[in-house]
Amino acid sequence: MTQTPPPKVLISRERIQERVLELGAQIEREHPDGSLVILGVLKGSFMFLADLARAISRPLQVEFLGVQSYGGAKTSSGAVQITLDLTNPIDGSDVIIVEDIVDTGLTAQFLMQQLAARQARSVKLCSLLHKPARSVRPVHIDYLGFTIEDVFVIGYGLDYAQKYRNLPDICVIEG
């Protein structure tokens, strides 16, 4: 009988929380006024977005956008599709796209292009993780949590075949 090996912690919940507080403080410092929108990319960013929102004490608007670029596999299909669109206008706002991870960069590049067309005052990118080894599109990440090696990570919102999102730490599956 084959058994799934237990996940190994790569970035602990304590390190995540510490870094999220720093990112929140930086975002707050750099956006002292104006209408601020933090735009979570579903589903992977849901946990990060919830913590990041609480690390920013100024008024802000929370929005979500659904995209799909992965099937059940660990490699990108390359094609990005919007599965859930914005429900409120963002024109005139400073928008921060909140991603779980920038891997190939295809999703982030697609989203930056899509949002540039919607009359936001500014569009920036915040990603919890970056895997530069797999980059195929250059993407500028304005607010970055951690740079990681070329390993497949799960937990703190990130899935493998829709599972493991509820793990409180960022982990790798061994084997």
Ligand code: IMP
């Ligand atoms: P992209 O390749 O930069 O377009 O990344 C697209 C999406 O793939 C990310 O937003 C994640 O949802 C997912 N992804 C990329 N690498 C990983 C990983 O190591 N674990 C889980 N999901 C990943």
Ligand code: MG
């Ligand atoms: Mg994602």
